[in-house]
Amino acid sequence: MRLNTHFGAALAAAITAGVALVPANADEAAEPMRTSWGVPDLQGNWDFRTITPFQRPEELADREFLTAEEVAEWEARAADSKAERDITPSPEADASQGDLDVGYNSFFIDTGTQTSPHMRTSLVVDPPNGRAPANTRDALWRMAENRETWSRSPRTPADRPPATRCLIGFNAGPPMVSSAYNNMMKLVQGPGYVAILNEMVNDHRIIPTGGGEAAPEHIRFWQGDSVGRWEGDKLVVETTNFRPETNFRGSGKNLHLTEKFSRVDADTLRYEYTVNDPESFEAPFSVIHDMRRTDDDVYEYACHEGNVAMHLMLSGAREQERENPDAVDDTWLPTWFKGLPKKEDLLAAAEAEEGSADEGE
Template sequence: VIPLFVLVIPLAASAQSLPIESSIAQTPFGDPDLQGIWDYRTMTPLERPRDLAGKNVFTPEEAAAYERAELDERADYDARPTVHAKFWLDYGTKLTTDRRTSLVVSPTDGRVPGRTAVAQARARARAEKRGRTHSIQDRSITERCVLGFNAGPPMNPGAYNNNVMLLQIPGMVVLHNEMVHEVRFVPLDGRDHLPNGVRQLRGDSRGHWDGQTLVVETTNYTDRTNYMGSGDKMRLIERFTRVDDATLLYEYTVDDSESFEQPWTVALPMTSTDGPMFEFACHEGNYGLTNILSAARAEERQGPSNTSR
């Protein structure tokens, strides 16, 4: 790491409440150094709760009360039967440092914009496919531990595995998510996106530098990709800015006019962690689907009167 100089970073309007003076560093090959393991868990909800309409930021006292209430509610949850033991859950214990009431910063109401008629029809069609499946082949890829549900892109806090390792080599950035050990390679050499007919569940990412900020554009999603109601025409713009040694500001904008009434933007500060980032062992050996099937066969052997579903 090569220290460069001290720079006052004028953050985007989405994070203008965090004016930070930061020592910027470079990699040996001259790019801004964003490397590290970054923790993006937070209590701050994606959307502003409706009972907080018009309130962008908590006071320090309100933030402390909100955090206490959330922890009390989790304690009650822990007392109820659940598929997850308490020690597996890692929602975070603090709001973002600027005490925002939502991760969504645009629109200013802190809410994901309304869905279009096309998106609503697509959601109804997807809902019809949920529930009991006809065969083993119909079970989801998430259940098979093939694709993580908070790794993105875009990345969002979830119940656990809220870490991403960012690595840099000349002409390439690598994003390794803890969730289902997802790895995304982002070329920085100016190459074109894949042809429009080539579609991928996690899209096709290309990056470039805008000053000290890494900008990543992802397109070419499939019609099976769904983020808050998005479709295959989603264009995602992510921005990564290191604002100090301990903080990486992650912002993203969802642009999908077929699905949403307007583009929308999220700002999520990530915190540096020493690690290590452990191997993701889904279902302790990826046996989730095996256990579902073996339990069903056991119920069948017990007879119809003992079968719960």
């Protein structure tokens, strides 16, 4: 009910107030465009595709920024790679082909061909080395448990990852991250509220901007509970109360995410966020991800209509069990999760570390 109330309030406020803007004084170029009710205007359709890596490549060491020549080189290489994918015929499919869960035609992959406007060597800006801190042991163990669950034949829909069930998108967040496709969001404002609609799975958040308390700790949301406030010309959004199934690079249900939205210029929305989750990361880390205004619209995202795919997955699992009831493998593990740690590897590493500690005494 709370979400529906916020959604209706935001839309009603936006319709009533309109999208009228108060132009900045021509003599004050730095003054942002404002809404008719006086706050900075953040509205628009925003494209967050980028080829800037999330973490700084190790070979760039302590370099924070690219040169203009390097930006041109990176973007030319990305454009050439996309063009090559578009014209290269797909191989003939056959029954022995593996990893069909990621058999996307390259037409659907759209990671962009531009670096982030800030020309940084990574989206991570703190720590200064441009690399996210390591996961804690608890986080690694949670990831290993997910790997184990998602590897086995599913008994119920709950045995599949949330994105496979079309519950949440893998780039919609929060935080929002550039990924394989659907890297767009629409932001609309009304007095006292901001609404963010992501193209991926059409996930949306209705965020009050007058501050206030988060929901009680026992109430959990797929995208967390977001409360916003204005700090000068920046919209600051604090999000907590995530569900345990929500995961950002190994985060847990007690993730505290701080997002900041501000206008750099007419065509750029600065999106900053800080990830604070001591149970999952060895230290907090911060990201700056500039988004570009686009005239493209945010379209409906159907995922799999009527959830038919889930019925097929479960019926396929039962047939697989009938054919080979003793089979143990990772057939059901989506290819993009095969990099998750395995329990046996974590246990072996912990045992080796304990042995080394004993030898040092």
